[in-house]
Amino acid sequence: MQIGPQGTLKKANVFTFTNVKLVPHHLGVTFVIDRRLINGSKIGSELAEDMTKAGLDRIRSCIQCGTCTGSCPSGRRTAYRTRRLIRKALLGLREEVLSDPNLWLCSTCGTCTERCPRKIDVTEAILYLRNLSCEAGYMRPEHRDVSHKLIETGHAVPIDDEKWSKIREELGLSPLPPTVHSYPKALKEIQHIIKQTRFDKLVNYKESKKDGKT
Numbered sequence: 001m002q003i004g005p006q007g008t009l010k011k012a013n014v015f016t017f018t019n020v021k022l023v024p025h026h027l028g029v030t031f032v033i034d035r036r037l038i039n040g041s042k043i044g045s046e047l048a049e050d051m052t053k054a055g056l057d058r059i060r061s062c063i064q065c066g067t068c069t070g071s072c073p074s075g076r077r078t079a080y081r082t083r084r085l086i087r088k089a090l091l092g093l094r095e096e097v098l099s100d101p102n103l104w105l106c107s108t109c110g111t112c113t114e115r116c117p118r119k120i121d122v123t124e125a126i127l128y129l130r131n132l133s134c135e136a137g138y139m140r141p142e143h144r145d146v147s148h149k150l151i152e153t154g155h156a157v158p159i160d161d162e163k164w165s166k167i168r169e170e171l172g173l174s175p176l177p178p179t180v181h182s183y184p185k186a187l188k189e190i191q192h193i194i195k196q197t198r199f200d201k202l203v204n205y206k207e208s209k210k211d212g213k214t
C-alpha cells in the first residue's frame, strides 16, 4: 500500500499476495504487515526458497486464512501469531523472523499442521525457522542452557537434586529413570551423536564455555 501526497492510500498499489515469486515485480510498491508499511525493496524470496529446498515447498501455497493462528494454544496466551510469522517468512523478512522472540513460543503441538487447509506442515516450518534462528545466533539464553545440559548430562532437564528422586519413589517409581541416569556409559554415545550432527556447534557449546556464559 502506498501513501499518496496528502497521506491518502492508493488502492491500486495494495498487494496482499503471499506468493513470493512475485517479489521481483514488487520493488516499486509498499506492503502492509503488522499495520506497518514495508517498502518492496526490503523484501525478498530467499527465505522462502530456503524453506522450499528444505522440503517445505507447500508453504508457498499459504492463503493467509489464519486457521493456524486461530488453532494455536500458545497464541491464545501470548503475542505469538503463526499466520503473521508465515507471512513475514514468505515476504523474506529474514532478520525480523529469525530474531523474533515469539518464534520460541510455539509448543510444537502440531494443531496448526492438522488443521491447515493447504496441508502445510506449519510446525515443521516453525522448527526450520528456529534452526535458522540458532544458526544466526538468536537462540535464547534459556534454550542454550537447556541444550548445554543435554550435552553435559544426556538430559535437557536432568535429575540433579535428591528431591526429584524422592518424588519418583513416592510415586512408586525407581529413584532414577532408565536413561543416561541409570546407564552413564550411554552419555558418551549421546555426545558422539551430538558431535556428528554438529548440535554442539549449533548451540555454540564450546564458544559459550570459553566465554564463561554457561
Ligand code: SF4
Residues within 6 Å of the ligand: 061, 062, 063, 064, 065, 066, 067, 068, 069, 082, 083, 086, 115, 116, 117, 118, 119, 120, 122
Ligand atoms: S492455516 Fe495454513 S493456509 Fe492458513 S494461514 Fe496458516 S499456514 Fe497459511
Ligand code: SF4
Residues within 6 Å of the ligand: 068, 071, 072, 073, 074, 075, 082, 105, 106, 107, 108, 109, 110, 111, 112, 113, 122, 123, 126
Ligand atoms: S504447533 Fe506451534 S504454532 Fe502450531 S498450533 Fe501448536 S503451538 Fe501453535
